[in-house]
Amino acid sequence: MATPQEREAVEEADAVTGGSVDALPRRSTPRNAEHTGSADELADELAELDAFLNDAGVGDMTSARELTRLPSAGVYAIPPRDYWPNIVPVLVSLRPVWEQMGQLGFRGYRPPEYNDAVGGAPDSMHLYFAAVDARAVPLTNTNRRRLALLAARQFEAVGEQFEVGLGVYGPNTPSNIHWDAGFRRRTWRDARAWIEKARNT
Numbered sequence: 042m043a044t045p046q047e048r049e050a051v052e053e054a055d056a057v058t059g060g061s062v063d064a065l066p067r068r069s070t071p072r073n074a075e076h077t078g079s080a081d082e083l084a085d086e087l088a089e090l091d092a093f094l095n096d097a098g099v100g101d102m103t104s105a106r107e108l109t110r111l112p113s114a115g116v117y118a119i120p121p122r123d124y125w126p127n128i129v130p131v132l133v134s135l136r137p138v139w140e141q142m143g144q145l146g147f148r149g150y151r152p153p154e155y156n157d158a159v160g161g162a163p164d165s166m167h168l169y170f171a172a173v174d175a176r177a178v179p180l181t182n183t184n185r186r187r188l189a190l191l192a193a194r195q196f197e198a199v200g201e202q203f204e205v206g207l208g209v210y211g212p213n214t215p216s217n218i219h220w221d222a223g224f225r226r227r228t229w230r231d232a233r234a235w236i237e238k239a240r241n242t
Contacts, residue, residue, distance in 0.1 A: 071168035074118035074152040082104060086119045093125050099132040102139050103110035107150030108173070113159055120150040120170040127171035130222040134203040135175065138191045142184070148174040166206065182214045189215045193232065193239035200226045207232045 076086055090105035108128065109113035109117045128149060132139075139145050151159070151167040166172035175192075189209050196207045208219035209232040228236070 062102050071153050071156075072121050073154070074150070075121055077111075077116055077118045083109075083117050083119060087117065090119065090125065094128075097126075097129045099119075099129060100134075102132050102136065102145075103149075103173075107147050108170075110148070111151070111155050112148070114155060118150060118152045118155065120152075121218045124170040125151075127169055127223060129174075130203055131173055131220060133169060133235055134199050134205060134222050135173070135192075135195065135220050137198075138188070138195050141191055142177065142188060143164070144178045145188070146176045146178050166221035166224060172206070172217050172219060174217050176217040185211070185214045185216070188218060189231075189235045190239050190242065192218045192220065193235040197236060197239065198229070198231070209235045 043060055053238065067128075080087065087105040087109070090109070091100060094100035094103070094105065106117065109119055111118055147169065149167065150170045151161055151165065151173070153168060156162075156165055156168055159182040161167060168173075170232075175188065177188045192207060196205055199205065200207070204224055204226050206219070206221040206224060206227050208229045209215050210217055210219070210230055212231045212234055215235075231242075
């Protein structure tokens with residue numbers, strides 16, 4: 042049975058998607074970032090994306106800077122504007138985990154060239170601003186394990202409704218989790234093992 046938090050997450054997503062994740066744009070050939078540059082160069086675009094996140098009810102969870110920073114490149118990349126709605130069900134469906142953890146660090150959008158450079162999957166949902174990699178803050182072993190268990194439980198609760206993809210990277214103390222929404226319910230890497238652990242604890 043869904044908890045009140047899980048039911049609220051579903052209701053929030055229904056408001057965004059019109060009651061069906063099928064309302065979300067489907068994958069096509071990914072397009073390049075609208076703009077790439079320093080935070081100063083992209084200040085207006087970052088402010089607009091922050092306003093979008095706030096209007097969508099998820100701005101308290103993260104920021105435009107966090108979701109668009111390309112760590113290895115040291116710059117920010119603004120996704121095409123029609124991709125912006127894709128991130129909302131990702132964050133809405135992950136909110137109960139974020140609330141229980143108190144804080145999470147996120148990485149979001151990857152333009153195609155950057156995705157290739159970091160060895161991302163060719164069909165990664167990051168290309169469509171429809172995925173986050175989440176890490177525990179502070180990054181302790183206890184918090185890493187807790188994040189993996191909470192994400193596994195949340196996947197069991199809302200994975201079908203939101204068509205969640207869950208990846209957990211590490212069998213004992215995961216470095217991070219991958220969470221996407223709006224494509225297909227699926228798991229990879231160590232996610233299945235963490236789901237089993239969550240069922241037994």
